[in-house]
Amino acid sequence: MARQSRSNDWGFPRWRAYGGSREAQKVRLCDRYGCDRPGDCPAPKSPNSPERWYFCADHAGEYNRNWDYFQGLDQEERAAREQAERRDAGGYQSSAYHGWGGPGDGSRSRDELHALKALELEDDAGFEDVKKSWRRLAKEYHPDVKPGDSDASVRFQAIQAAYEVLRAAEERRTWKPRGASD
Numbered sequence: 669m670a671r672q673s674r675s676n677d678w679g680f681p682r683w684r685a686y687g688g689s690r691e692a693q694k695v696r697l698c699d700r701y702g703c704d705r706p707g708d709c710p711a712p713k714s715p716n717s718p719e720r721w722y723f724c725a726d727h728a729g730e731y732n733r734n735w736d737y738f739q740g741l742d743q744e745e746r747a748a749r750e751q752a753e754r755r756d757a758g759g760y761q762s763s764a765y766h767g768w769g770g771p772g773d774g775s776r777s778r779d780e781l782h783a784l785k786a787l788e789l790e791d792d793a794g795f796e797d798v799k800k801s802w803r804r805l806a807k808e809y810h811p812d813v814k815p816g817d818s819d820a821s822v823r824f825q826a827i828q829a830a831y832e833v834l835r836a837a838e839e840r841r842t843w844k845p846r847g848a849s850d
Contacts, residue, residue, distance in 0.1 A: 698724040714740055780837050783830035795838045802831040 698707035699721045707722035711731050723731055738746045776784070776791065784793055787801040805827045807813065814820040 696722050698722065698727055700724070700727040703727060711735075776837070779833050783833040786826050786830035787834075795834070798831065798834050798838075802827060 696707050697703070698705050700707075700723055703724055705724040705726075707724055707727075709723050709725055709728035710720040711723055711728055713719040713721055721731070738749065741749065781791060784791060784798075787793075787798060787805060789797055789801050793801075806824065809820045809824040809827060811817075811821050811824060
């Protein structure tokens with residue numbers, strides 16, 4: 669009896685999925701020593717080099733955390749490269765003025781305005797006023813103060829969420845990048 673040399677993949681219907689061939693698939697392993705997972709995340713070996721490492725997702729993250737963009741350049745080349753990068757990205761920096769660009773009054777976002785309303789404050793209230801109002805309302809509506817009152821519990825959760833929104837916004841406003849002058 670003759671051995672069948674034709675596969676069942678010809679014609680319609682296909683008996684296996686597309687790409688479901690029986691041949692072994694070529695898998696590149698992670699370039700990190702000792703790792704046996706597939707290396708499907710390319711990473712440059714050095715700046716301006718076409719050569720790449722291939723890491724798994726975990727080792728690619730570790731590599732990116734430790735990546736020095738200016739590695740192998742002397743101080744003069746570093747300064748020139750940094751100046752060129754800042755020049756090319758200047759458009760992004762100048763557009764920061766329009767960063768609020770969404771709903772709100774220009775100084776606060778819509779979420780911040782809703783949070784101020786939840787804390788019974790005016791739109792121009794400072795963060796000290798926010799803290800005072802939050803403490804007052806949290807003491808008033810805390811579930812330990814009003815046990816069994818579901819309305820008070822919902823109100824307390826809204827107060828907490830509003831405070832978190834305003835606290836995060838205040839941290840963004842007061843954060844200064846490294847090397848920024850006062």
